[in-house]
Amino acid sequence: GAGVSQSPSNKVTEKGKDVELRCDPISGHTALYWYRQSLGQGLEFLIYFQGNSAPDKSGLPSDRFSAERTGGSVSTLTIQRTQQEDSAVYLCASSLAFNSGRSGELFFGEGSRLTVL
Amino acid sequence: ELKVEQNPLFLSMQEGKNYTIYCNYSTTSDRLYWYRQDPGKSLESLFVLLSNGAVKQEGRLMASLDTKARLSTLHITAAVHDLSATYFCAVDAGSGTYKYIFGTGTRLKVLA
Numbered sequence: 001g002a003g004v005s006q007s008p009s010n011k012v013t014e015k016g017k018d019v020e021l022r023c024d025p026i027s028g029h030t031a032l033y034w035y036r037q038s039l040g041q042g043l044e045f046l047i048y049f050q051g052n053s054a055p056d057k058s059g060l061p062s063d064r065f066s067a068e069r070t071g072g073s074v075s076t077l078t079i080q081r082t083q084q085e086d087s088a089v090y091l092c093a094s095s096l097a098f099n100s101g102r103s104g105e106l107f108f109g110e111g112s113r114l115t116v117l
Numbered sequence: 118e119l120k121v122e123q124n125p126l127f128l129s130m131q132e133g134k135n136y137t138i139y140c141n142y143s144t145t146s147d148r149l150y151w152y153r154q155d156p157g158k159s160l161e162s163l164f165v166l167l168s169n170g171a172v173k174q175e176g177r178l179m180a181s182l183d184t185k186a187r188l189s190t191l192h193i194t195a196a197v198h199d200l201s202a203t204y205f206c207a208v209d210a211g212s213g214t215y216k217y218i219f220g221t222g223t224r225l226k227v228l229a
Binding site: 033041093106107109110 | 148160162167207215217218219222
């Protein structure tokens with residue numbers, strides 16, 4: 001596709017359930033990022049991938065959060081046993097990594113809004 | 118750990134006025150990015166600043182980077198209502214990490 005695609009756009013779940021959020025980056029973008037944005041707040045870094053590897057997982061809030069990327073393309077962010085504090089917009093972004101001679105700017109998807117009741 | 122701070126957090130200004138948003142960061146980095154977010158929307162890239170002294174301009178917005186002072190500015194000239202949005206700066210955490218830390222954001226409201 002032309003841009004970063006995220007699904008679902010909205011997800012309402014009950015506390016304790018597991019959720020999966022999907023990100024389909026721009027074709028050819030080797031780097032993929034997940035951020036979390038709570039209402040009216042800034043962006044909190046969660047994890048990024050270079051290819052299928054995740055060099056930095058330091059932003060994942062707890063072991064209930066995990067992410068994977070397969071085939072250097074689609075990524076899934078999984079939240080297990082959701083809590084109310086997990087409610088936020090989860091943003092995915094992709095880029096051509098800086099070391100490929102590009103600028104490193106991020107291209108964002110529209111986000112997945114998660115509401116945990 | 119890299120910290121990125123913006124000020125002001127909120128800015129309400131009249132159309133036609135000038136103002137500057139500041140982005141300070143705590144560790145050495147040569148790359149800084151500015152993004153815009155409209156309410157209920159995602160972020161779009163505005164400027165990419167890749168070296169000390171870099172200056173970029175687009176319409177009524179001009180961004181600059183001083184890596185020695187660890188400071189970037191986003192200057193607004195003769196503001197118009199369409200510039201109302203939240204502006205974020207983002208800094209590469211360095212050491213080849215390609216991890217971008219975002220500032221707190223500045224919510225700009227331009228009053229007609």
